[in-house]
Amino acid sequence: MNAREAILARVREALTVPGPGPHQRAGEMAGHGATTHTAPPPRGSLPVLALEAARPWLPDGGATPEDRLALLADNLGKLKAVFHRVPTIHAAQDLLFSIARERDWKRVAWHAHPLVEPILAGIPCATHRVDSAAALAADLATDSTTPKDALEACDAGITGCDALVAQTGSILVSSATCGGRALSVLPPVHVVVATPEQIVATLADAFDALRERHGSSFPSMLSFITGPSRTGDIERILVLGAHGPKELFVILVG
Amino acid sequence: MPPHPSPTATPPGPHADPSGDAERGSHGAKKRFLHDAREYVRDTDHRAFLRRALAGYCATRDGQKARYRDWEHARDAASLAKWNAVNRLDEMLVRFADAFEAGGGKVHWARDAAEAREIILGIVRAAGAKAIIKSKCMTTEEIHLNAALEAEGYGVVESDLGEFIQQLRGEPPFHFVFPCMHVRRGEISKLFEEHLGSAPTESPEELTMIARRYMRRLYVEADVGITGANFLVAETGQISITENEGNARLTAALPRVHVALAGIEKCVERLDDLAVLLPMLATAGTGQPLTCYNTLYGGPRAPGECDGPREMHIVLLDNGRAAILADPEQRDSLQCIRCGACLNVCPIFKNVGGFTYGTTYQGPIGSVITPHLRGLGDWNHLSQASSLCGACTDACPVRIDIHHHLLHNRRNAVRAAPNRLERMGHRMFAAVAARPRLFATGGTLFRRSLWFLKKLRLPLLRDWIASRDLPQAPARSFRDQWRHRAPPAVARSRPATTGSDR
Structure with missing residues (x-):
């Protein structure tokens, strides 16, 4: 018997002994933490899906577009990300260029995206497109490390996003549409450009947006970015920029 | 270019091997x-x-x-x-x-x-x-x-x-x-x-x-x-x-x-x-x-x-x-998502530190699953290292009944290797407790000899009192106090602070 069959056989054998049903709070009177077991529902069916059971109780995602925008801005601020809202692509350009000049960026990396391309046109520094035809054709396995080195040397990464999540202040990026895997984590600064229509209320809504966009064949990587990279490993003191970006900008256009 | 060596580690300290499965009985x-x-x-x-x-x-x-x-x-x-x-x-x-x-x-x-x-x-x-x-x-x-x-x-x-x-x-x-x-x-x-x-x-x-x-x-x-x-x-x-x-x-x-x-x-x-x-x-x-x-x-x-x-x-x-899955009683410990909340609130973890456990997974959840992952006999003592306060169970986001599992582990360990001395003690207590006169006499004897027992440093008692102060024995038994209690004061309003009325 191979390992797969052996493990599955052990698991099946173990599950022939029925266990108690899912935990439920014992009731308001019993106090916090007290739990009881409900009777187990038949195998393969749940009385209610976990998400549906949780939905009314999870942190709020905002009922109206205005609520969601306010919540998103508030959450991004708490996460120490920098949030800007600008009326036009032109204004976004002005903002980005001033950040570039102020920080003396030499080279920024980007990934083709309908919103990124026009904003980046005319930026006062060199640009490095990570999904150039050459990069797409390259077999990174046999190729030298040059593409990684080029990206590592960039001062910032500029991407779009698949969704912004008001509930948590998260930015959803994917390997297919928003920078591949490294662009949003390797350079020390990450700039995200997005439109207000991309704001969704909750994580569950972001999953819905993904399904709508990609059907069932998702990009190989989907990542929820919630604030700039951080660590608390030294004496539980917060430090930004552990391995990923130290700074995260979100520019909302429109 | 030579391969990256691992960063040279300092010689392993006393806690270097968390498992020590082999050398440790x-x-x-x-x-x-x-x-x-x-x-x-x-x-x-x-x-x-x-x-x-x-x-x-x-x-x-x-x-x-x-x-x-x-x-x-x-x-x-x-x-x-x-x-x-x-x-x-x-x-x-x-x-x-x-x-x-x-x-x-x-x-x-x-x-x-x-x-x-x-x-x-x-x-x-x-x-x-x-x-x-x-x-x-x-x-x-x-x-x-x-x-x-x-x-x-x-x-x-x-x-x-x-x-x-x-x-x-x-x-x-x-x-x-x-x-x-x-x-x-x-x-x-x-x-x-x-x-x-x-x-x-x-x-x-x-x-x-x-x-x-x-x-x-x-x-x-x-x-x-x-x-x-x-x-x-x-x-x-x-x-x-x-x-x-x-x-x-x-x-x-x-x-x-x-x-x-x-x-x-x-x-x-x-x-x-x-x-x-x-x-x-x-x-x-x-x-x-x-x-x-x-x-x-x-x-x-x-x-x-x-x-x-x-x-x-x-x-x-x-x-x-x-x-673990095969034990329906503790199956829910597989629901663990390794958030570490039970460690953060555990009075034992805070006082003995993470290395003391000697396990990959420290704290209450580690004490529950380690005996299964490594054999009950070897790791049962972890289940004794609990005040059973239930803070871990309260903290668990997926509602694992952690502190009850520690009790289950204790029970299982006793079943696997009964402690004769303990069992004898329980039998003796049961025999005495079922006979009111004997219980009263025993109680009086115990109250009077407690100061002396402390000094004797009997083997079992010694471990217990090494880090605890035994209470002063009360002069009178509860039953005696109850018998001679003051008649219930119905109309009199009691002072807000209690404790002085004994």
Whole structure:
């Protein structure tokens, strides 16, 4: 018997002994933490899906577009990300260029995206497109490390996003549409450009947006970015920029 | 260029091998636990340091919990998501494996630690790896992967800051979520000075930047990246990785081979389950709304994508988990999402420290699962190291009945190896308690001789009173006091403070 069959056989054998049903709070009177077991529902069916059971109780995602925008801005601020809202692509350009000049960026990396391309046109520094035809054709396995080195040397990464999540202040990026895997984590600064229509209320809504966009064949990587990279490993003191970006900008256009 | 050597570790300290399975018999583990606990308890400075760090955790976590419209109901739902997967684990594993392989990755199955090590070594050999970068993964600690890789001459560097510090110190993690929470910044500065040649500094920020700079070349040059997985999504065949630093993102982006190791219990059925579990893991674990990076990987670099590994492997590890599943009473301990909340609130953890446990998984949940993963006889003493206060059960976001499981373990251990002396004591007590006169006489004798018994230092009593003060014996028994109590004062209003009316 191979390992797969052996493990599955052990698991099946173990599950022939029925266990108690899912935990439920014992009731308001019993106090916090007290739990009881409900009777187990038949195998393969749940009385209610976990998400549906949780939905009314999870942190709020905002009922109206205005609520969601306010919540998103508030959450991004708490996460120490920098949030800007600008009326036009032109204004976004002005903002980005001033950040570039102020920080003396030499080279920024980007990934083709309908919103990124026009904003980046005319930026006062060199640009490095990570999904150039050459990069797409390259077999990174046999190729030298040059593409990684080029990206590592960039001062910032500029991407779009698949969704912004008001509930948590998260930015959803994917390997297919928003920078591949490294662009949003390797350079020390990450700039995200997005439109207000991309704001969704909750994580569950972001999953819905993904399904709508990609059907069932998702990009190989989907990542929820919630604030700039951080660590608390030294004496539980917060430090930004552990391995990923130290700074995260979100520019909302429109 | 020569392969990256592992950062040279200091000679292993007294706690270097958390398992010591081989050399430690059932008595050794317990003896060392008692010894280490005694030592740590005396270090009041360090205990205060630990308490301060954990007090900060509690404050931020409570602030975050307040944003849930109802945390307790949300816990029910999170528990339901994991309960569903654990109780249909065979189906989940098959669905996950099929879906993951459809995405171009390869699934490997490992019955035990040795098999998992062999599989990963095989992948590393086939890749002709020169340098390996690793992101934090407790399951790799469980199978002692680094030692196996180093024994074959592979350099492997831990990229998570806490794990990196522990690697340099030659120590296992102190806490499975906060690996180096016991280390003071001055010690880290010295460590970096010694191993990385950096200038001394007291600033956590500068220390973090030293590690950041050191690691950047390694990400670019590593051939193989090894990560864990927090969840395996059966519906979509994706693995989910939760982290804060971005090191796991980089580990799964730049090397040409990505290997993930996960226990079989990590399954969830649906992607939507993560909309519940990811925020709750972050809130319970570190008091965040969501950790910084929550990433789903469905396979290697896909056509049309500009980077990512050429190969992706996932190793599914049993290593005793099916044995937990076979015990319906403790099956729910497989729902654990390793948030570490039960450690952070545990009075025992705060007072004995993480190393004392001598296990991969410390704290209350570690005390529940370790006897199953390593054999009840050897690790039963961990279940005695509990005040049964239930703080762990209260803290658990997936409602594992942790402190009752510690009781179950105690019961099972007694069944397996009855303690004759204890049983005799209970029988004697039962015999005396059933005879009121004998009970009264015995009580009087005991009250009068208590001061003397203290001085006698009888073998059993000695251990008990070594760290506790025995109370003063009351002059009169309860029954006597009850008999001569004042008649109930019906009309008289009592003073607000009680305690003076005896």
